[in-house]
Amino acid sequence: MTALQQIADALETLPTTAFLVLDHGHTVLDHGATTAPTFLASARKSVLSVLYGPAVADGTIRLDATLDELGIDDIDGLLPQERRATVRDLLTSSSGVYHPPAAAAGPEDEAPARGTQPPGTLFHYNNWDFNTLGTIFERCTGRPVFTALAEDLAAPLGFDDFDPARQRLLGRPDISEHLSHHLFLSARDLGRLGTTMLQDGRWHDRQVVPATWVAESTSVQVDRGAGVQLDYGYLWWLPRLLGRGSFLAIGNFGQYLLCVPPGLVIVHLRAVSDEIVLARTQGTPAPNPIDSVSPQQFMKLVRGIQIALRS
Template sequence: MIALHQVVDALEALPTTAFLVLDQGRTVLDHGTTTTPGFLASARKSVLSVLYGPAVADGTIRLDATLDELGIDDIGGLLPQERRATVRDLLTSSSGVYHPATAAAGPEDDAPARGTQPPGALFLYNNWDFNTLGTIFERCTGRPVFAALAEDLAAPLGFEDFDPARQRLLGRPDVSEHLAHHLFLSARDLGRLGTMLLQNGRWNDRQVVPASWVAESTSVQVDRGPGVQLDYGYLWWLPRILGRGSFLAIGNFGQYLLCVPPGLVIVHQRAVPDDTVLARTQGTPAPNPIDSVSPVQFMKLVRAVQAALRS
């Protein structure tokens, strides 16, 4: 397919490590090292959302449970208002809790002063929310996040490159007691995850994730208003340009998992050295600059793939 050769040419001009396209589970394009586990950066948060599905469905985790009910606190203490934030508020990055996060700083650097925004009032991409969701998952389920990843996703989906020893709990415990669960997965294993989600949570004859959770978590929970391209679900970005039903995980440096109904899955990865990962999570300068693949560049690749599949 000539048009796909044009996609490969575009990839060669980028610092792409792996690029995988699946359509209805069939491999359309496999470029780069798609079998090597890579750092997901913030794309990890969308995987955590998937893990939440069974626990929410069976009542182990209640979306309306507050931080106070769950006994969640942090260094220096949370404010009374912050303790009223619910699990749902954290899943939509709208908790109003602007306690410093343990790992790399991000948009929350520009957060309002603590106690000025009630829970649920303001969407602000906030690593404290995401890291604390890992703590909540482990306390409510009694299972480590990494064990759930292995047992609930890697095993039933038949991940081929999953390495339990690569997963890392990182951050600075002197800043926050809620550390970041960083994941390392290959492009082809992420492709299986995306395909399963587009099949309403089913893989072969097994319902891996409740269909109701797939629908709810990837639907608009935060309409971000005019002038933006991405709305938000439960830890998933929702690209307006691709139409309702599409959902996207985004990680720094160029980590993407895009799912477009009925069956298109596109994975892009940019390898990040371990010393850079450690530096970011410890709040220190990276040893060497890393070229990134921006969301704009990724979406150009997506459009080229879609055009090739139509030709």
């Protein structure tokens, strides 16, 4: 039995929907429904980071612009201190704004009290930051996030499975005016995105994402100190065990896009029903138990792939 066959067999024991491995754009392993668009959960945030690249490079979005300058507010108002948070603070999940997010997700239950943390001083995974980045993108560029996804990534990268009608703006506007831009993409389309990022933002002969943004957004912006395995860039997780230069998108249930220089891209997706998606974003109980693929299980697969490629 080959090492790759062992990985394929291991995948059969997991609730995996799709698993794709690319090496410099060439398919190493294609397992499951790799052409089916799937809810990305929080992996969407890394895709939003990619969309920010051209707008930051041409000055349409300034990383040092404050929420006050951008006219960003929310239900019942932001505190004066919160209004001083910058776009960069939101990209590093360090805004110090702990207003409830529109889409219930969980970590906010453990957030510090509002007004206790100055902007830029504490990393706290915070969906309000991520949702508001979607609002900021749309106000500054004059384009919906989903339109930018279609025009700036899906079209130039030749996404095969992109469905504009599948993308969803979700959340409760009675809690926050900044809703969640939820994305549904296939493993093979995510594989193209990952390959593009590892090629310094180039796809064939076209510079799709500025190389400077690729480097900056996937470098350590938040060193999370001793005892953790993941640092943080601009909406990308940076796994220490794989060495500097690697970056990772993570979404609940088992959504992963891992990029390891010089050219290894690994995509793992676990599909969930629309009923589960809606329940999760509305803060209501899920209709059925959800079997997920944990980061530890994913990293075991990654180690198996690395061994197989070296053999």
